[in-house]
Amino acid sequence: MRGPEARPRFGLSLRLLALTLVFVLLAEALVFLPAIGRARVVYLEQRLAEAHLALLALEATEDGMVDGDLQRRLLGHAGAVAMTAYQSGFFRLRLGPDMPPRVDAAYDLREVGLWPPVGDALMVLTRSQPRLIRVAGISPKDPRVAVEVTLPEAPLRRDLMRFARRLLGLSLIVSLIAGAVVYFSLARLLLKPLSRLVAAMRRFEAAPEDPGRLHTPSTARHEVGEAERTLARMQARVREGLIEHARLAGVGAAVARINHDLKGILTTARLESDRLEAQTRDRDPDLARTTEGIAQALDRAVALCAATLSYAGSELPSARPRRLAAHHELTLAAQRLHQAHPEIAVNLDCAVDTTLSADPDLLARSLDNLTHNAAQAGARHLTLAAHTSNHQTTLTIADDGPGLPQRARDNLFQPFAGSARNGGTGLGLPIARELTQAMNGHLNLHQTTPSGTTFHLTLPT
CATH class of the missing domain: 3.30.565.10 (Histidine kinase-like ATPase, C-terminal domain)
Incomplete structure (x- = not known):
């Protein structure tokens, strides 16, 4: 009989835990990517709204202009280098240097899709060199006004980094909690019953003839409960078959011994029958015919004994196809x-x-x-x-x-x-x-x- 097999290094429970964490983290990643893209869009929309408010200060002046100190304060409050407002497609108000600064990239929030902001946000997070960008879009304060803002990208990167850290930390906590809940639920509903089935199989394998090792199934009506009841029925049939096999083996051994002795007796009787037939062939033909019939019956009996011995002693065939x-x-x-x-x-x-x-x-x-x-x-x-x-x-x-x-x-x-x-x-x-x-x-x-x-x-x- 084989010894107990070694338990696998990475059991089903560890694999289930790993898969649970992977799937939960994957779900969190699918939430994180759109969220980080949306955070970038919200940040830029806030800059547009602040730029619009700053430009409204120009309307309070008679000539639409402010001195240099106030202009720097307005631009600093909006976090911008330059800003311009348009209404009905025509220039309306502007703050910034006379010569527009050179920008590294331009974005239009009026043409925002689902995935482009995600890619742009990830590029901002992974880019370390300072850049100057131009952002255009509809003012959140007045849908009739279009605002264009030139601003450095570094503050946006810092804001996105803080948002990403908070979101990742929260996602990690949610993943651990959800993973633990899912794992312990599956462990209770699936792994624990499976462990009982494996233990029952190992107990039965060690001594299948022992009735005390038969599995007692639960009354649960789910699939695992049905598997337990099926295992119990199978163990009972296997035990009955082993007991019957042992009995038949004993009977077969006894029959083989009887057949062996009987074959010797029948062979001796066949020789005596042949001798008797040879002696009476000429003197008594009727007795010779009777003796010949007896000889044929003895031949069939010897053949049956030989076949029984051969069949009882044969092993199960092993095929090499x-x-x-x-x-x-x-x-x-x-x-x-x-x-x-x-x-x-x-x-x-x-x-x-x-x-x-x-x-x-x-x-x-x-x-x-x-x-x-x-x-x-x-x-x-x-x-x-x-x-x-x-x-x-x-x-x-x-x-x-x-x-x-x-x-x-x-x-x-x-x-x-x-x-x-x-x-x-x-x-x-x-x-x-x-x-x-x-x-x-x-x-x-x-x-x-x-x-x-x-x-x-x-x-x-």
């Missing part, structure tokens, strides 16, 4: 059948390029069991065919025998119970199906009529 040519394998099966039963005519119906995946030895034994069964049932013609469909190759074994009786059909693949002829052991078809299943295939009775029987042996292509 490889790609085989179906036409070649069917040809070999036909040749082997001809050597044992030369009176049977075999017809091959298989394309040369048809392939299948099988163990050549196990496939040969399966085909031989099926073909020899057909010969022993009285067939005179046999058809071996192959065709491929849906990544599977089906081998067809069809004969023109008398068909299977109802008793044989009812116990078709049961050892010692499905023989269609007197004296048969009923092991051919069960062994053929066992060999086919070892190759990941299946053997089925396709049809049986008074004019013949057809079996399908299906294997991966």
Whole structure:
């Protein structure tokens, strides 16, 4: 029995926690990016509004002009280098130097989309060199007035940095809280029941015959509860099967010993029968015929004992499948059948390029069991065919025998119970199906009529 497997270094709980944090942080990032873009737009709109208020001071003067000291104070209050107001598309008011300063970039807030402000905000956060920018847009104070402001970018960067730090800090706190809530909820609803299932499986694996190790399922009506109940039913069936297997193994060992002794007794009786037949062949023909019948019955009994011993002592087949040519394998099966039963005519119906995946030895034994069964049932013609469909190759074994009786059909693949002829052991078809299943295939009775029987042996292509 294998020892307990080592627990994985990164269990499901740690992976679930990591995925929870990743998804929550991703959601926060999707919130952060539009927020930082919107913060930049709000900052610039505030500068436009302050610039408009500063320009309104010019309307209080007769000539629309102010002295240099007041102009510097108004520009400083608005955080601008120069500002201009337009109404109905015409110049109205202006503050700043006579020669407009050279700017590094210009932005128009009247043409703001969803993602361009995000990219511009990220560029501001990652750019360290000082720049002078020009911003134009509608005044928040008066939608009839358009304002154009020239201002340094450094204050905008400082404001966005403070906003980003506050938002990231809040996002991190929200992510940790949400991640913890989601993780502990999933741990309680999913991981804890799964851990119980794993522990129950390990307990059962250590001693499946012990009834005290059967899992007691919960009464929960969700999927995990159904999994627990299914596991409990499966464990009960496995335990019953193991107990039955142990009993059958004991019975089989006893039968094997009895068969071994019985085979010796029957062999001795067969020798005595042969000696008696030789002595009475000339003197008493009736007694010789009787002795011959006894000898034949003894032969069948010896054959049955040998088959029982062989079947009881055989191990489960181990397949080593490889790609085989179906036409070649069917040809070999036909040749082997001809050597044992030369009176049977075999017809091959298989394309040369048809392939299948099988163990050549196990496939040969399966085909031989099926073909020899057909010969022993009285067939005179046999058809071996192959065709491929849906990544599977089906081998067809069809004969023109008398068909299977109802008793044989009812116990078709049961050892010692499905023989269609007197004296048969009923092991051919069960062994053929066992060999086919070892190759990941299946053997089925396709049809049986008074004019013949057809079996399908299906294997991966």
